[in-house]
Amino acid sequence: MQACIKSGCRPSAPAFGGRVRSDVRRAQVKVCASAVADMQKKYGIPGSVEFVEGQGGLPTVMLKHACGASAQVYLFGGAVCSWKQASGDEVLYVRPDAVFDKSKPISGGVPHCFPQFGPGAMQQHGFARNLDWEVASTSADFQPDERDPEVELVLSESDYTLKMWPHKFKAVYTVTLHGEQLRTDFRVMNTGDKPFEFTTALHTYFEVLHVDKAKVTGLKGLTYLDKSKDPKNPAKGTEQREAVTFGKDLVDSVYLAAPEHVELEVGTGAAVAIDATGWEDIVVWNPHLTMKACYENFVCVENAITNRSITVQPGESWRATTNFQVVDVQ
Numbered sequence: 001m002q003a004c005i006k007s008g009c010r011p012s013a014p015a016f017g018g019r020v021r022s023d024v025r026r027a028q029v030k031v032c033a034s035a036v037a038d039m040q041k042k043y044g045i046p047g048s049v050e051f052v053e054g055q056g057g058l059p060t061v062m063l064k065h066a067c068g069a070s071a072q073v074y075l076f077g078g079a080v081c082s083w084k085q086a087s088g089d090e091v092l093y094v095r096p097d098a099v100f101d102k103s104k105p106i107s108g109g110v111p112h113c114f115p116q117f118g119p120g121a122m123q124q125h126g127f128a129r130n131l132d133w134e135v136a137s138t139s140a141d142f143q144p145d146e147r148d149p150e151v152e153l154v155l156s157e158s159d160y161t162l163k164m165w166p167h168k169f170k171a172v173y174t175v176t177l178h179g180e181q182l183r184t185d186f187r188v189m190n191t192g193d194k195p196f197e198f199t200t201a202l203h204t205y206f207e208v209l210h211v212d213k214a215k216v217t218g219l220k221g222l223t224y225l226d227k228s229k230d231p232k233n234p235a236k237g238t239e240q241r242e243a244v245t246f247g248k249d250l251v252d253s254v255y256l257a258a259p260e261h262v263e264l265e266v267g268t269g270a271a272v273a274i275d276a277t278g279w280e281d282i283v284v285w286n287p288h289l290t291m292k293a294c295y296e297n298f299v300c301v302e303n304a305i306t307n308r309s310i311t312v313q314p315g316e317s318w319r320a321t322t323n324f325q326v327v328d329v330q
């Protein structure tokens with residue numbers, strides 16, 4: 001039997017919020033409706049991959065697995081904003097202050113931090129979560145006996161990105177549903193003629209029953225940088241606890257050279273197992289009272305490259321994958 005994220009359930013809070021000026025919104029929705037229809041015609045796969053308008057009329061792609069699981073990906077930011085189990089239970093979290101008018105990144109789901117995790121020279125977390133990604137392809141192949149719906153998104157340099165980061169690149173992000181598992185594959189290619197460097201993360205927001213009950217396991221013994229007091233001069237330490245806990249204060253730590261498998265217990269008896277390749281660090285973040293309205297409901301566990309920059313030579317690429325799965329707490 002599949003583990004259920006909400007066993008020991010509570011009613012979930014509405015995931016999406018935010019207001020957009022109505023005239024802006026009407027214009028945006030009109031443009032978007034025809035763009036979405038075009039995408040559906042070109043890339044839609046009946047029953048598996050469907051292009052629909054999301055919040056604020058933004059284009060999204062819905063991945064639907066035969067088991068009943070689904071994922072919704074916004075082209076703005078290339079952000080997975082919903083991942084539901086076959087039961088219909090949501091695993092990710094979108095903050096109530098999230099806006100869907102492109103005035104800022106969507107605060108929630110799985111935003112990209114690229115080409116900078118931050119703090120640093122450019123805007124916090126870079127530009128990839130502020131831009132429209134393009135659909136490169138979709139598929140729904142048997143893997144092996146059911147179809148795995150998949151979308152491949154791409155982001156390349158533009159005048160906007162070149163001003164901040166003077167490099168030619170192609171970022172390719174593939175999101176797949178394999179049964180109830182959510183899989184991501186992120187590749188960064190250097191399409192220019194000089195090497196470049198970047199840091200990056202998948203800034204994943206997970207819904208928890210209550211932050212007091214949430215725990216991240218698998219980090220014991222690791223060196224961490226605690227950014228909660230001074231992000232520019234983090235305090236270094238070694239994690240002594242079997243589980244990182246939350247709810248008493250701001251938690252904002254980067255765990256270096258993290259293992260490929262960590263788990264977030266969400267407080268219901270279920271956990272999200274995160275299996276990664278290519279990522280090196282894990283960032284654990286909960287804003288505590290700096291976000292009074294919602295901090296009790298989520299924890300971010302972020303696969304990241306933060307402590308050193310990745311260098312990619314011209315014509316070469318870097319790659320990292322994640323596999324998210326709901327499991328029962330052992």
Ligand SMILES: O=P(O)(O)OC[C@H]1O[C@@H](O)[C@H](O)[C@@H](O)[C@@H]1O
Pocket residue numbers: 107108124125203227231252253283285302
């Ligand atoms: O940009 P967002 O989604 O509000 O997230 C901000 C937080 O993102 C986390 O990744 C950082 O570790 C925190 O330091 C930062 O405050």
